[in-house]
Amino acid sequence: MMGDLKSQNDSQKLEWLPVEKQFATLAVHGGYTGENKCFSAIVPPISVAATFEIDVPAVNRGYEYARTDNPSRKILEQKLAALDGGKYGICYSSGLAAFSAVLSLIKNGDHLICSNDVYGGTVKLIMDSVDRLGFTVDFVDFDNLEGFKKALKPETKMIFLETPANPTLRVFDLAKISKIAHDFNKDLLVVVDNTCLTSYFQRPLSFGVDLVHYSLTKYANGHADVIMGAVITNNDSLKDRLKFYQNFNGGIPSPFDCYLVTRGLKTLPIRMKAVMESSLKVAEFLLEHPKVDAVFHPALPSHGSHKLAKKQCSGHSGLMSFRIKEDAGSALEFIRELKLFQNAGSFGGCESLAELPAYFTHKAVPEATRLSLGITNNFVRLAIGLESTEDLIEDLAQALKKC
Numbered sequence: 001m002m003g004d005l006k007s008q009n010d011s012q013k014l015e016w017l018p019v020e021k022q023f024a025t026l027a028v029h030g031g032y033t034g035e036n037k038c039f040s041a042i043v044p045p046i047s048v049a050a051t052f053e054i055d056v057p058a059v060n061r062g063y064e065y066a067r068t069d070n071p072s073r074k075i076l077e078q079k080l081a082a083l084d085g086g087k088y089g090i091c092y093s094s095g096l097a098a099f100s101a102v103l104s105l106i107k108n109g110d111h112l113i114c115s116n117d118v119y120g121g122t123v124k125l126i127m128d129s130v131d132r133l134g135f136t137v138d139f140v141d142f143d144n145l146e147g148f149k150k151a152l153k154p155e156t157k158m159i160f161l162e163t164p165a166n167p168t169l170r171v172f173d174l175a176k177i178s179k180i181a182h183d184f185n186k187d188l189l190v191v192v193d194n195t196c197l198t199s200y201f202q203r204p205l206s207f208g209v210d211l212v213h214y215s216l217t218k219y220a221n222g223h224a225d226v227i228m229g230a231v232i233t234n235n236d237s238l239k240d241r242l243k244f245y246q247n248f249n250g251g252i253p254s255p256f257d258c259y260l261v262t263r264g265l266k267t268l269p270i271r272m273k274a275v276m277e278s279s280l281k282v283a284e285f286l287l288e289h290p291k292v293d294a295v296f297h298p299a300l301p302s303h304g305s306h307k308l309a310k311k312q313c314s315g316h317s318g319l320m321s322f323r324i325k326e327d328a329g330s331a332l333e334f335i336r337e338l339k340l341f342q343n344a345g346s347f348g349g350c351e352s353l354a355e356l357p358a359y360f361t362h363k364a365v366p367e368a369t370r371l372s373l374g375i376t377n378n379f380v381r382l383a384i385g386l387e388s389t390e391d392l393i394e395d396l397a398q399a400l401k402k403c
């Protein structure tokens with residue numbers, strides 16, 4: 001109860017950004033209107049055709065070959081664009097395939113500035129591409145905007161960051177970063193990985209960002225049964241390049257997977273509200289626990305990014321972290337004792353997950369970097385799902401007792 005009161009009082013002082021008024025309506029209907037609507041069916045049919053009949057001489061009637069464009073994917077792409085307040089959505093077979101498409105915008109001799117706190121797979125793909133594609137990269141801490149300014153060079157082509165960062169949930173100021181980048185060079189591309197919050201809680205394009213990147217595998221699909229990615233933009237020439245890459249690199253999602261994500265997005269608003277409420281209650285429980293020495297959740301007034309989060313976001317998701325006091329227990333024991341939470345990577349599904357970044361998702365991060373971010377061996381990441389909050393807290397309590 002005390003926790004509830006604390007958060008209520010605080011949110012009276014400092015409000016989250018309001019959610020876009022039409023968001024829930026677009027989540028249900030976006031993309032499946034007008035000529036996309038088929039057979040008067042309330043939900044879209046799954047269109048499996050690999051090829052489409054065209055006119056003579058060759059003019060397509062909207063579709064010609066399913067790698068280039070197909071009805072199931074188009075419905076999803078238009079829904080995703082609508083939800084982000086963008087003109088174009090382009091889907092790929094995974095979040096990393098979508099990031100490959102983003103990297104294809106960088107040429108030989110270009111310079112990339114990447115946040116030092118992004119998804120591990122993203123870093124691996126960048127490091128694998130640097131020599132092959134002949135570009136250079138600097139990793140910067142976007143908490144330090146002066147440092148970021150110093151890293152900008154005439155040949156800088158792209159800025160890439162993830163906010164909130166995972167698993168520390170540090171929030172970076174998109175409006176300031178976009179302004180600094182575009183004041184330096186108006187053609188600089190600012191790209192944000194919005195996987196953790198989705199367009200329901202954060203709309204990067206509204207802060208001047210050029211491209212929004214997603215792993216739809218997480219909250220967008222929401223059921224941990226699809227791997228998919230997307231990029232959203234308002235820029236026509238970027239869209240042409242990203243569509244070209246989608247078509248000719250060929251990493252496209254299947255019509256069935258597109259149908260599943262289209263379906264998953266309909267409940268995005270209620271799922272995000274539910275995980276936000278639940279994760280905040282879990283955070284408040286952990287904050288009071290004697291074996292816990294730090295809790296990372298942007299909705300907590302004690303979180304370093306709390307103020308910025310409220311300025312930039314409409315809420316926070318179910319991704320959160322905490323640290324068990326070094327002398328109070330072992331995170332390895334804690335994870336073994338959990339009954340309802342499952343030890344697994346990823347997040348955004350209905351099932352709550354727990355994992356130890358130092359041993360799993362962030363194992364490849366150099367120890368010094370990890371420790372400078374506070375990610376010790378006793379650091380636990382939780383992905384709060386849709387189970388009863390009381391059951392989740394009970395599970396955490398019993399595992400903390402035994403660890």
Ligand SMILES: *Cc1c(COP(=O)(O)O)cnc(C)c1O
Nearest residue numbers: 094095096119193195215217228
């Ligand atoms: C999972 C994830 C990715 C990679 O997406 P896949 O769909 O697994 O390829 C990229 N960025 C973030 C923030 C992620 O969580």
